[in-house]
Amino acid sequence: MILNLQIDLQLIDITVEVPYENGSLTLLKDISLCISQGEWISIVGKNGSGKSTLAQLLTGVRKASSGIIQRGFSGDEPIPYVMQQEMQWFGETPWEDMIFLLESRGEDVKLIPEIIQSALERVGIDLLKDRPFAEMSGGQQQLAAIAGCLAARTPIIVFDEATSMLDSTSRQQVLAAAKTINQQGTAVVWLTHHIEDLSFGERVIALESGKISYDDSTTAFFYRGSTFDLNHTTLIKTPCEELGFTLPYPIQVAHELKLKGIQLPTLPLTSEQLVEAVSYLVK
Ligand SMILES: Nc1ncnc2c1ncn2[C@@H]1O[C@H](COP(=O)(O)OP(=O)(O)OP(=O)(O)O)[C@@H](O)[C@H]1O
Structure with missing residues (x-):
């Protein structure tokens, strides 16, 4: 097996098309991403x-129509x-x-x-x-x-x-x-x-209509950009909401607390993390 542990698995400008009716249908368009060992x-x-x-x-079940895949640490198996x-x-x-x-x-x-x-x-x-x-x-x-x-x-x-x-x-x-x-x-x-x-x-990497619309941290996916006015109307949505998903309940609670002026010491992603952050505040 050829393994190069130093090199990321890389997709560079990948497009996938399939024959459709009299032409072709694009399933993935201009996909570029790197995956590191252990991520x-x-x-x-x-x-x-x-x-x-x-x-x-x-x-490897499907081939790209165009673009380059460098297998890096993932090897040739x-x-x-x-x-x-x-x-x-x-x-x-x-x-x-x-x-x-x-x-x-x-x-x-x-x-x-x-x-x-x-x-x-x-x-x-x-x-x-x-x-x-x-x-x-x-x-x-x-x-x-x-x-x-x-x-x-x-x-x-x-x-x-x-x-x-x-x-x-x-x-x-x-x-x-x-x-x-x-x-x-x-x-x-x-x-x-x-x-x-x-x-x-x-x-988190988000896909929309075959394109990458987000590639950043999980915390930013749930928290970035979120601001509200005094009527709780969302002024700027988080990337998660932009994608059309509802924020998980613990994250909604953290946003509500922020709106009420309560700033948690950490940005929780799970119920357990929310409990931990709130307990820290009430100590
Ligand atoms: N061979 C094909 N011919 C035509 N359309 C296809 C073909 N394969 C996939 N598609 C279409 O490409 C789009 C992407 O399909 P894909 O299965 O990758 O989506 P997905 O995000 O995994 O969806 P799901 O969450 O429903 O499994 C879909 O609209 C699907 O109908």
């Missing part, structure tokens, strides 16, 4: 904005792609799949069982190691995919609306497992239209 990037956009097309481009459904496996069970994955990456055969067992335990599905994927739930399959990445120490993984169909417990399990591999150094690209998911990463 967690959230890509957000409404239905049809081009998120899956971008995910397919990053994972296929990038794991976790979706709601129709995941691709090399074996019938997690154990078989991970054996294939590690052998194909040249891992020492004697160490493979221990590495797999440890990865399965870390994401909490060691008891399902011999269960056929066809008999596993969507969340269990996603955890199996994450265990594979953990075992193989893959440099990057792409999640495309992966948790949309999961109940809240499975969703939290998948997000926590994704955070584990990210902390271990795997870059995570998390595509979603669930605005609450964005608090897991520090950077």
